[in-house]
Amino acid sequence: MTLAYDIALMGMTGVTAQTQFTRFDERWDVSMLLNDIRVQRYSSWLNGAGGPIDEQWIAVKRNWINFLSATSTRPDATLAPTPNATHSDNEQPSGREHDIERFHHDRRVRAAIQVAIFNAFDREERLAERWPQQARLILNRAGCSTATQPFRTLRATADLGKRRRYQAVWASLVCFLVFAHGNQDMLDEMGLVLAEHTEDEVIDILAAIDTGIQSELDAAVRVLCVNMITDHAPTASKNPLFWWLTVLVRSAIEPLQEMDYISRGRFLMNILSMDLDLCGRLEAIQHYAKVLVLDKALDLWRPYSDDWxxxxxxxxxxxxxxxxxEGKDQPLFDEDDPRTCDSSAWRSMLENLNRWALAYLSTRKDIDTVLGEVGKLLSTEGC
Known part of the structure; x- marks a missing residue:
């Protein structure tokens, strides 16, 4: 990197740089990994998962800084140079005018997607709160057969900081994906080639942003997230969620002095929290996957009759x-809940939920999904 690049980076990463989690008392002393044994196990997993190779990893780190700078409140063209993309107009604006225009666009897109993630995930968690504990126990047992506690959401007011940190793990992926999609060759150099349907879903997100209709954007973001979860036999080179998983793991096992601003380092308005360790990030992926699968299972249920x-x-x-x-604390599960789920309709619904929860969340060897990989990583000692 040039001296100008280093100087620009210092200006965005000083100790006074405010992030999106400053108001949630973000800490800077949290280690991504706690022991060498876990580093070895994650390294072994990464080798088998097929994440970015060294050259692609360099591109990931460079492009992540590009994204953070371009979408920050103080973008810098040195860190976020003009992409090698052709302009749609016959006459391109001057360099400075073009930078102002593209940075405004990049900030607007990032902000819109973040709001959509918050909206969609908050709504899904509210819907999840309607389900009896029998159904929520199925969700937890899909990923861990010995689970004894039902799934709990993060909708309580006291959990707002944790909820936004968890949602940011997803929002950072979607925002970075859309940003890279709009910059020629960026995805390819990072080792990610989108399937046609995934590319269509990214285009749908951008189209929804242009309409300004929030409900359309919320729905478009949800579709992308659900399809990444439900993709069977995914690969890190084609499924963005799997690819992001390898990025998070690779970043976590890098040397402590490596400031990539994915796992370590303070960057102005960073979309990711640096005080959520790797286990927390894995839990964030799993948590919202469960929420989305719960609603998906209801959509996929084919009841015997309208009465059911x-x-x-x-x-x-x-x-x-x-x-x-009313913004009150989350109540404990009601042992006297009259919804016993012993009717034919509920037995059918729970069987349906168990089928799809296992299909999308299980770590069983015969079921190949991104969340299966997440479950394997979470089963590592120390998580």
Whole structure:
């Protein structure tokens, strides 16, 4: 890197740089990994997963800084140079005018996607709160057969900081993906080649941003996230979520002095929190995958009759969510919940949920999904 680049980077990464998590008391003394044994195991997993090779990893780090700078409140063209993309107009604006225009666009896209992630995931967690504990236990057992506690959401007011940190793991992927998609050759040099349907989903997100209709953008972001989760036999070179998983792991096992601003280092308005260690980031991926799979399973349920559908939906709507609207603490599971789930309709629904939860969340060797890989990493001693 040039001296000008180093100087520009210092200006964005000083101790006074505010991040998106400053208001949540972000800490800077959290280690991504706690012992060498885990480093060895994660390194072994990474070799088998097929993440970015060294040359691609250099591109990931460079492009991540490019993304952070371009979408920050103080973008710098030295860190975020003009991409090698042709301009749609016959006459391109001058260099400075073009930089102002593209940085404004990049900031707007990032902000819109982040809001969409917050909206979509908050909504999905609210819907998850309607489900009885029998269903939520199935979710947790899909990823860990010995689980004894039902799945709990992060919708309590006290969990806001953790919720936004978890959501940021997903938002950073989607924002970075869309940013890289708009910059010629950036995805390819980082080892990611999008399938046609994934590219269409990215284009749908950009189209929804242009419409300014928030509900369309929320839906487009949700579709991308769900399809990354439900992709069977994924590869790190084609599934963005799997690729992002390898990036997070590779970053975590890098030397402590390596400031890549993915796992270590303070960067102005960084979209990722530096005080969520690798286990926390893996849990964030798994947590919202469970939330999305729960809603997906309801969509995939084919009840025997309309009466079955009415019964299940009536029971879901009967859940008391007043605590959410009133900003109160999350209540404990009610052991006296009248929804015993022993009717034919509920047995069918729970069997359906178990089928799809296992299909998308299980670590079983015969089931190949991104969340299966996440589960394997979380089973490593120390997580």
């Amino acid at each position: 559908a009415l019964q299940v939906n009536r029971d879901l709507d009967a859940a008391n969510l007043d605590w959410l609207d």
